[in-house]
Amino acid sequence: MKLLKWAIFQQIIKLLAGFAPKTASKLLYRVFLKKRLNLDNPQTLNEKIMWLKLNTYKNNEKVTTCIDKAEVDNYLVKLGLESLIVPKYFVVDKPHKLNFAALPNKFVLKCNHGCGFNIICTDKTNFNEETAKSQLQKWLKTPFWRTLAEINYRHIKPKILCEKYLEDSNGNSPNDYKVYCFSGKATHILVCTNRNQNDKPQFYFFNTDWQLDRINKDSIAAPPNFTLSQPANLPQMLQAAETLSSPFPFVRVDFYVVDEKLYFGEMTFTPSAGLDADRLPSTDLMFGKMLELPK
Numbered sequence: 369m370k371l372l373k374w375a376i377f378q379q380i381i382k383l384l385a386g387f388a389p390k391t392a393s394k395l396l397y398r399v400f401l402k403k404r405l406n407l408d409n410p411q412t413l414n415e416k417i418m419w420l421k422l423n424t425y426k427n428n429e430k431v432t433t434c435i436d437k438a439e440v441d442n443y444l445v446k447l448g449l450e451s452l453i454v455p456k457y458f459v460v461d462k463p464h465k466l467n468f469a470a471l472p473n474k475f476v477l478k479c480n481h482g483c484g485f486n487i488i489c490t491d492k493t494n495f496n497e498e499t500a501k502s503q504l505q506k507w508l509k510t511p512f513w514r515t516l517a518e519i520n521y522r523h524i525k526p527k528i529l530c531e532k533y534l535e536d537s538n539g540n541s542p543n544d545y546k547v548y549c550f551s552g553k554a555t556h557i558l559v560c561t562n563r564n565q566n567d568k569p570q571f572y573f574f575n576t577d578w579q580l581d582r583i584n585k586d587s588i589a590a591p592p593n594f595t596l597s598q599p600a601n602l603p604q605m606l607q608a609a610e611t612l613s614s615p616f617p618f619v620r621v622d623f624y625v626v627d628e629k630l631y632f633g634e635m636t637f638t639p640s641a642g643l644d645a646d647r648l649p650s651t652d653l654m655f656g657k658m659l660e661l662p663k
Contacts, residue, residue, distance in 0.1 A: 378515070385517040389426075392517035393418050393642070400643040413618075413655035417642035420617060424662055425520040425637050430615060434635040435520065437480035438527045444632060447611055452623075452632040458530040463501035463508075466530065468492070474533035477504065481524040482512025488533065504528055516641035534626050542624040543596075544633065545605060549613035549621055550658045554606045556581060558620075559596055572596060576606055583651040599625045608632070618659045 377399070384392035390407070397405035401414065410416045425431045433439045441453050457471055466477075473492045477500060479485035485507040489495045508528070513521035534542055544560035557574045572590065573581040578598040582588045599605065609621040612635060622633035644652070 381517060382511075382514040385514040385519065389517045389519050390422055393422060396516060396641070396643055400645050410661070411656050412649075412652040413659060414640075414642045414644055414647070414652055416656055416659045416661060417618070417638050419661060421518065421520055421638050421642060424617065427523075428520070431520055431637055432523050434612075434619070435637060436524045437478060437529055437634060439480075440632075440635060443612070449608055449611065449632070452608060452630055454534065454624075454631050454633075455532040456529055457532075458528070460528050460530075461508075461526070463504045463528065466497075466501070466528065468495075468497050471530065472533075474535075476531050476533050478529050478531070479504065479507045479526060480529055481526045482507075482510070482515075482521060485510075485512070490533070516643065518638055518641050520637055534624055534631060536627050542626045542631075543599075545599070545623045545625065546636075547605065547609040547621045547623065548655070549609055549616075549619055550655075551617055551660060552610050552614035554609045554613075554621075555658060556583075557605075558584075561596065578602060583654070584648060585646070599630075600628050601625065601630045604630055617661060 377395075381392050381396060384395070394405045394407075397403070397414075397418065405418060406415050407419055407422070410419045430443075433443055438459050441450075441456075444450055444453055457475065458466060460466060471492065475489050475492075477487040477489070487500050487503065489500075508526045513519055513524075536542060546558040546560065547554050548556040548558065554576055557576070559572045559574060561570050561572070562568070570586045571584060572594075573583050573587050574596075575581050578595075580587055580590065580595055582590070605623050605625075608623070608630070612621050613619045616637070618637070620636040620639050622636065624631040624633055640647075
């Protein structure tokens with residue numbers, strides 16, 4: 369799709385998201401996945417994520433709390449999982465309220481109402497505060513939910529978080545462990561590696577017994593007997609994921625492990641906005657069969 373056509377299409381989606389999210393979702397599905405969205409009898413994970421977004425998750429207060437990066441900590445505290453919370457220095461609603469002088473040399477700034485709104489500072493002496501404030505202000509005014517008609521993000525009040533920069537004792541960024549949960553049961557862990565390398569990140573699926581499951585491109589391409597080091601706190605991770613996900617038909621719960629310390633990352637109810645064209649069709653169908661939709 370050429371740039372002009374894509375820009376027009378984006379504006380149409382943003383407009384439709386407000387009053388016709390089903391139509392917007394069908395158009396997005398056609399463009400991204402090159403096929404019709406089946407909402408009458410959804411079968412794949414992508415289709416069922418779309419169905420949940422449009423029916424169960426769109427006005428669910430608990431869902432809104434759990435995807436709000438500023439409010440989800442309260443959910444963890446209620447469940448006795450406060451030890452997993454990444455330390456936060458500030459939570460503010462305006463960039464000018466950030467006190468950069470009180471921050472350590474490394475920190476992370478992010479907005480709470482969407483994905484990709486992150487600024488990572490690894491050296492405060494070379495950090496441009498005014499540029500960061502300008503970018504944060506732009507993000508605060510961005511209605512993220514309209515971009516891909518993710519109406520489950522619609523009711524989040526935009527805020528800015530400043531939290532601890534996570535790195536291990538060798539200065540490396542931690543692996544990202546994305547736990548797929550269906551009706552409160554963890555079934556697979558998608559491990560994201562090489563996040564701080566020059567090469568692109570790699571993704572490997574493991575089952576809960578930490579055996580490589582060759583159900584995505586990187587896992588299939590891995591050599592025979594390939595594995596990754598199993599985190600020592602895998603049982604704690606899986607238990608936390610199941611506790612957090614228990615009220616929901618589907619959610620992906622993300623974690624980090626830093627020097628054997630487990631941290632909660634986020635809860636994602638609509639991975640890739642239900643438009644994951646990279647997921648293998650057989651895997652999309654397999655996960656779809658695991659997801660039982662509400663009657």
